[in-house]
Amino acid sequence: MASDPNIRAHKARLQDAQDIYDLVNSLSGDGTLLRRNYAEVCENIRDFTVVHRATPEGDQTFLGCGALHLYGPHLAEIRSIVVKPEFRGLGAGDEVLEALMAEAEEHKVLSVCLFTRIPTYFEHLGFRVAERDAMPDKIYKDCQTCPRLYACDEVAMVKGPLPKIAVLGPREVQKPQLVQLQLTGTR
Ligand SMILES: CC(C)(COP(=O)(O)OP(=O)(O)OC[C@H]1O[C@@H](n2cnc3c(N)ncnc32)[C@H](O)[C@@H]1OP(=O)(O)O)[C@@H](O)C(=O)NCCC(=O)NCCS
Numbered sequence: 001m002a003s004d005p006n007i008r009a010h011k012a013r014l015q016d017a018q019d020i021y022d023l024v025n026s027l028s029g030d031g032t033l034l035r036r037n038y039a040e041v042c043e044n045i046r047d048f049t050v051v052h053r054a055t056p057e058g059d060q061t062f063l064g065c066g067a068l069h070l071y072g073p074h075l076a077e078i079r080s081i082v083v084k085p086e087f088r089g090l091g092a093g094d095e096v097l098e099a100l101m102a103e104a105e106e107h108k109v110l111s112v113c114l115f116t117r118i119p120t121y122f123e124h125l126g127f128r129v130a131e132r133d134a135m136p137d138k139i140y141k142d143c144q145t146c147p148r149l150y151a152c153d154e155v156a157m158v159k160g161p162l163p164k165i166a167v168l169g170p171r172e173v174q175k176p177q178l179v180q181l182q183l184t185g186t187r
Pocket residue numbers: 027032033080081082083084087088089090091092093094095114115116117118120121
């Protein structure tokens with residue numbers, strides 16, 4: 001939790017979309033965060049939590065954001081967690097994470113996952129490293145269309161039991177459904 005009581009996390013509103021869009025995409029170039037287009041941020045604004053600091057003049061300075069994506073009662077994912085460089089180290093990141101975890105708890109989600117390059121940051125909130133294949137919903141949602149699919153340097157982490165079900169994509173491909181390639185006569 002932030003030691004400064006003026007730093008507070010709260011659910012995002014549509015009027016936060018531009019700040020979220022600018023900040024998330026400022027770190028998407030090097031792959032730290034997944035790129036989000038503006039329409040996607042607006043459409044999913046209810047997933048986002050933002051953190052602001054109240055100024056003595058009564059204004060609110062935008063410090064950062066994060067999102068909780070719900071796959072179902074079995075799994076949610078923490079995404080797009082970021083604090084502006086000039087406001088890091090003030091507890092704003094923890095403020096957002098704690099709010100997102102509380103939200104997952106309100107929904108009684110069994111497990112929360114995330115993919116990250118900085119696993120040590122998430123360990124202090126009880127996340128542990130897991131096999132990425134253990135989160136098939138995440139793979140179907142993002143990884144399959146990601147240009148870094150075969151060069152991914154992110155670590156999968158989970159808090160709670162590994163999900164036993166998936167709601168996205170085929171659960172398994174039945175052998176009779178596999179199509180045999182007909183290569184004869186193609187040259
Ligand atoms: C990760 C990030 C959100 C942390 O935000 P922050 O506001 O600086 O974090 P806090 O001030 O709440 O720090 C909380 C604790 O985490 C530690 N911490 C912060 N960044 C860390 C990092 N990169 N690695 C390990 N620990 C880290 C802090 O030292 C602090 O520990 P303490 O409570 O023992 O002092 C921020 O550094 C950031 O935006 N990074 C770039 C985006 C990114 O990598 N996001 C994660 C994508 S999955």
